[in-house]
Amino acid sequence: xxxxxxxxxxxxxxxxxxxMQWVGRAELAAAVSNxxxxxxxxxxxxxxxxxxxxxxxxxxxxxDKPFGVNITIxxxxxxxAHDEYARAAMESGVRIIETAGRSPEALMPxxxxxxxxxxxxxxSVRHSLKAEKIGCAAVSxxxxxxxxxxxxxxxxxxxxxxxxxDALTIPIIASGGIGDGRGLAAALILGADGVNMGTRFMATKxxxxxxxxxxRLVEANELDTIHLYRTLKNTSRYFRNSIAEQARQxxxxxxxxxxxxxxxxxxxxxxxxxxYEDGDMExxxxxxxxxxxxxxxxxxxxxxxxxxVAEARDIMxxxxxxxxxxxx
Amino acid sequence: xxxxxxxxxxxxxxxxxxxMQWVGRAELAAAVSNxxxxxxxxxxxxxxxxxxxxxxxxxxxxxDKPFGVNITIxxxxxxxAHDEYARAAMESGVRIIETAGRSPEALMPxxxxxxxxxxxxxxSVRHSLKAEKIGCAAVSxxxxxxxxxxxxxxxxxxxxxxxxxDALTIPIIASGGIGDGRGLAAALILGADGVNMGTRFMATKxxxxxxxxxxRLVEANELDTIHLYRTLKNTSRYFRNSIAEQARQxxxxxxxxxxxxxxxxxxxxxxxxxxYEDGDMExxxxxxxxxxxxxxxxxxxxxxxxxxVAEARDIMxxxxxxxxxxxx
Numbered sequence: 268x269x270x271x272x273x274x275x276x277x278x279x280x281x282x283x284x285x286x287m288q289w290v291g292r293a294e295l296a297a298a299v300s301n302x303x304x305x306x307x308x309x310x311x312x313x314x315x316x317x318x319x320x321x322x323x324x325x326x327x328x329x330x331d332k333p334f335g336v337n338i339t340i341x342x343x344x345x346x347x348a349h350d351e352y353a354r355a356a357m358e359s360g361v362r363i364i365e366t367a368g369r370s371p372e373a374l375m376p377x378x379x380x381x382x383x384x385x386x387x388x389x390x391s392v393r394h395s396l397k398a399e400k401i402g403c404a405a406v407s408x409x410x411x412x413x414x415x416x417x418x419x420x421x422x423x424x425x426x427x428x429x430x431x432x433d434a435l436t437i438p439i440i441a442s443g444g445i446g447d448g449r450g451l452a453a454a455l456i457l458g459a460d461g462v463n464m465g466t467r468f469m470a471t472k473x474x475x476x477x478x479x480x481x482x483r484l485v486e487a488n489e490l491d492t493i494h495l496y497r498t499l500k501n502t503s504r505y506f507r508n509s510i511a512e513q514a515r516q517x518x519x520x521x522x523x524x525x526x527x528x529x530x531x532x533x534x535x536x537x538x539x540x541x542x543y544e545d546g547d548m549e550x551x552x553x554x555x556x557x558x559x560x561x562x563x564x565x566x567x568x569x570x571x572x573x574x575x576v577a578e579a580r581d582i583m584x585x586x587x588x589x590x591x592x593x594x595x
Numbered sequence: 596x597x598x599x600x601x602x603x604x605x606x607x608x609x610x611x612x613x614x615m616q617w618v619g620r621a622e623l624a625a626a627v628s629n630x631x632x633x634x635x636x637x638x639x640x641x642x643x644x645x646x647x648x649x650x651x652x653x654x655x656x657x658x659d660k661p662f663g664v665n666i667t668i669x670x671x672x673x674x675x676a677h678d679e680y681a682r683a684a685m686e687s688g689v690r691i692i693e694t695a696g697r698s699p700e701a702l703m704p705x706x707x708x709x710x711x712x713x714x715x716x717x718x719s720v721r722h723s724l725k726a727e728k729i730g731c732a733a734v735s736x737x738x739x740x741x742x743x744x745x746x747x748x749x750x751x752x753x754x755x756x757x758x759x760x761d762a763l764t765i766p767i768i769a770s771g772g773i774g775d776g777r778g779l780a781a782a783l784i785l786g787a788d789g790v791n792m793g794t795r796f797m798a799t800k801x802x803x804x805x806x807x808x809x810x811r812l813v814e815a816n817e818l819d820t821i822h823l824y825r826t827l828k829n830t831s832r833y834f835r836n837s838i839a840e841q842a843r844q845x846x847x848x849x850x851x852x853x854x855x856x857x858x859x860x861x862x863x864x865x866x867x868x869x870x871y872e873d874g875d876m877e878x879x880x881x882x883x884x885x886x887x888x889x890x891x892x893x894x895x896x897x898x899x900x901x902x903x904v905a906e907a908r909d910i911m912x913x914x915x916x917x918x919x920x921x922x923x
Contacts, residue, residue, distance in 0.1 A: 268915055392817070411739070412751055422817050423740055423751030425781065426885045427770040430817055444753040453753065453781040455914050487749050489720070489758055522850045557754045583911075583918045586783050589598055590911045 268576060271438040272461030274406060275384065276363060277333050279303035281461030282451070283440060284468045285305070285388070285407065286337020287554075288312055288475055288536070289543045293322055293563045295440065297329030298473035300319055306334040307365050311347065316355035318443050340371065341416075353377045356443035367556040368416070370394075388442065388463075390418030392430050395439075405438040406431070412444030414466050414492075414556035416503050425457065432458025445562030448578025455579075466556040472567045477546030482563050487594045489560035495534065495552070497527045506547060508556040510538070513583040527547070596904060597765040600789030603712065604691060605661050607631035608900055609789030612717075612781070612796045613735065614665025615882075616640055616695050616864070617662045617871045619794070621650055623656035625802035628763030634662040635693055639675065642652040644683035651687040663691035663714070667742075667899055668699065681705045693735065696744070698722075700729050710760060716770065716791075717739025717744030720758050723767075733766040734759070735791045741774030742794050742820075742884035744831050753785065760786025762813060774889030783907075794884040802893045809893050810883070817888035822879070823862065836876060867906040 272281040283390055284295065289312055296306030299373035308326060313319040320338070336356040340349055353374045353434065364371075364378055367388040371378075389395040390413075395406045400490050408431045410424030411417050411558040422430075424444055431439050441454035442463035454462045467541070468474060471485040486504055493507040495514050498521075505511045514530045538551025566574065601610040608887075610632040612623065617640055624634030636654060640804070647664070654662055661886050668677055681702045684692065690760040692699075693704055695716040699706075706713050712732035717723040718741075723734045737761045738752030739745050752772055754861040759767050769782035770791035782790050796802060800813040821835040826849075833839045842858040849857055866879025894902065 268918055410751070410753070411749075412613055412753055420818060421739075422885065423738070423772065424753050425738070425740055425778065426817050426888055427752060429777050430888055444751065447757070449757050449785050450753065452914075452918060453784045455918060456779050456781045463679055488753050490748060519851065523847065529705070557750065560754060560758055570618045579918055582784055586780075587911045587915050590596055590780060590907055591785060 270376045270455070270460040272405065272440060275307050275438055278305050279575055281440075281559035282572055282575065283307065283335075283365075283386075283407070283461060283463045285442060285463040285465040286310075286339060286367060286468070286570075287465050288339075289475060290465075290568055291337060292475045293326035293329060293476065294473050294475045295468060295471070295568070296334045298422070298471070299324050299468065299572075300330045300334045302567075302569040302572040303332075304568070304572050305363065307337050307363075308334065309337045309339070310352040310353055313352075316348065316351040316419055316558070319352055320355045321358045323356065323361060324351055327360075334361070336361050336477050337365040337529075338371070338374070339367045339369065340369040340374075340481060347478040350367070350374060350377060366403075367407075370397060370401065375402055375516055378553060386440065389431075389501070390416070391420055391422070392434050393433050398434055399437050402439065405460075406435065406438060407440040407442045408459070410443035412557040413442055414504050414554040416501070417443070419497075419500055419502055424454070428454065428457040428459050444557050446494050446558035448575040448580075450558070450561070451470065451575050452579040452582050464558065465554075466558045467562060467571070470562045470565050471553070471571055472565060475562055476543040479546030480543060484559050484562045485547060485564060487555070487562065489557055491559060492555055492557060493531070496527075499527060504554065504556060507554070507555055508560070510534075510549060511552045514552065516526070598783070599789040600658045600768060603766055604633050606633050608904055609768075609783075610900055610903065611635065611663075611693075611714075611735070611789060611791045612896075613770060613791040614667060614695060615793050615797070616667075618793075618797055618802060619665060620699065620803045621654035621657060622801050623711075623796060623799070623801045623896070625654050625795065626799070628658045628660035628662045630895075630897040630900040632862045632896070632900050633691065634661065634857040635665050636693075637665045637667070637668055638680040638684065641680075644676065644679040646834065647680055648687045651684065651689060653850045655688075655890055656846070661691060662689070663693055665693040665695065666702070668694060668696040670834070674744070676704060678702060682805050685709050685711060689706075692749070693862040694731075695735075698725060698729065700732070703730055714768065718744070719748055719750070719760075720755070723759050723763055727763055727765050733763065733788075734763065735768040735770045736787070738769070740885040742832050742882040744829070747825075747828055747830055749832075752782070756785040756787050772885050774886035776903045776908075777910055778889070778908040779903050781839050793882075794886045795815065795890060795899070796896070797883070798890045798893050799899055800893060804871040807876055808872030810858050811876060812868035812883065812887050812890045813892060815883070815890065818886055819884055819887060820885060823858070824855075826851055826854060832882065832884060833880045834878070834887070838857060838862075838877060839880045842880065852895060
């Protein structure tokens with residue numbers, strides 16, 4: 268399979284494993300890259316830039332294929348030295364960066380100095396145009412379906428992808444709501460050059476998270492996610508467990524008067540980490556996108572990618588036959 | 596183009612013009628059917644069942660192709676005799692019915708008596724399964740993207756279509772967010788057998804509505820719609836004009852204490868009718884789906900359908916080439 272994204276990144280399949288806090292470690296990133304996709308380490312899962320350098324070295328021991336590093340730039344109580352993580356990645360020889368959250372503009376000189384390619388995650392056409400303007404090599408277009416932060420516009424990928432494709436000249440990666448070969452083929456039809464998946468990769472053999480999380484994703488349906496922080500204009504999609512329901516309840520009671528302090532103890536990141544690491548499914552909130560509803564098993568990354576590509580090809584062949592039938 | 600929907604309905608292209616209050620009149624339905632799709636008259640746009648019978652006769656004068664009638668079953672202050680509209684349609688020889696809103700179960704004997712085919716619009720997998728069970732011939736799956744009532748689950752078609760396709764055996768029509776050949780091809784890839792469009796058909800030469808509405812749709816982008824009635828659990832997507840913004844403001848101020856009476860004067864249907872008929876764009880609220888953002892012109896229905904099908908075929912051919920490329 269050959270698209271502008273496989274060419275840009277030097278990978279076999281146009282399938283990227285997006286950055287995921289507590290999940291994007293060397294085991295998963297290496298497995299995805301070895302399977303022909305692009306694995307991505309999540310910088311802020313590592314406590315310091317030095318730890319990120321070690322994780323990059325560990326990943327390189329497991330794969331000789333390209334992989335990337337995600338740097339998420341979000342407002343935070345404790346200041347985070349994003350530039351030091353960026354330099355650590357560059358000094359370790361990484362040449363593909365995924366940025367998310369705020370604009371990566373301030374970090375671009377660090378990436379440009381060594382010719383690294385930057386993929387910025389955007390939830391809107393206007394942010395995508397900005398990313399193109401500041402020199403990003405591609406954008407990952409994050410639809411309403413996505414886990415974590417979809418922005419406040421609520422535009423699903425059926426609309427956002429063709430709108431972005433019409434507006435941009437750089438390659439586009441569809442992110443949010445992709446979980447199988449149908450989603451891959453549909454994204455390419457809608458104007459994307461590749462897909463980004465997070466939730467689907469959590470339910471793989473190599474994902475370094477507790478089995479309970481993977482099994483819960485297999486059981487999930489499309490009603491099992493929930494949005495929090497809408498009134499704070501910082502909407503985020505989580506798996507619908509008891510803690511997320513409690514936080515939502517508080518949000519609804521407080522309405523426009525909600526303060527982050529009202530729910531901070533519930534949604535604390537360290538509590539969420541316990542879900543991933545200890546498998547205590549009600550320890551805290553954890554992110555999952557709507558693609559959870561498409562997950563039916565826990566394959567290896569290689570099995571998953573080979574199957575998705577085969578499925579996309581099968582559907583394309585059978586649907587092309589219907590669509591191209593000029594007789595009727 | 597040949598799918599289960601073209602076979603079921605006896606039409607050339609798997610493209611249906613969904614029911615639209617004040618818009619679904621004979622001029623539009625006949626134009627869509629003549630263009631190879633399925634036009635649909637909206638029963639409740641007519642003041643009485645007798646007027647519906649006259650409108651059906653008028654439509655039959657304009658086309659010898661199949662067309663359908665939409666019967667929307669919603670809670671209403673003034674009781675509506677849905678069964679009388681249903682009988683009027685059957686007595687006028689209509690054999691394709693689109694139902695929307697509540698389950699059409701009570702009306703099924705009227706349709707079954709003459710062997711009419713019922714397409715029920717559903718916003719969830721569970722409602723689709725119910726529709727299949729009570730004998731509907733197909734379901735129109737209404738994603739989060741749609742105009743009017745998307746339900747309260749907020750599931751976009753990128754997820755809802757494959758989920759419905761996995762669960763159902765009857766044919767599926769993708770509704771919501773479809774505006775061009777990319778959407779048509781993507782819907783078929785995701786498991787649909789055809790598409791339903793409302794908003795896109797409003798911006799056609801034959802749509803019997805004021806030019807101002809059509810021009811506003813051409814200018815619209817993906818941020819130009821707005822949800823109302825969320826707190827009443829009766830969410831509806833409208834075009835974002837000053838009246839919709841006012842209603843939204845009241846909703847946000849009242850929060851969970853909102854009563855329909857608080858906004859009823861603003862969202863009154865007769866005020867909306869003035870938008871369509873007089874082109875007074877701030878007279879009231881009017882429905883439009885996210886597909887508004889994909890509208891760039893005001894073609895005839897024949898031009899629109901021929902172009903969509905040609906575009907779907909072109910994309911399918913070019914993308915199939917990429918996807919089926921086994922070399923890379």
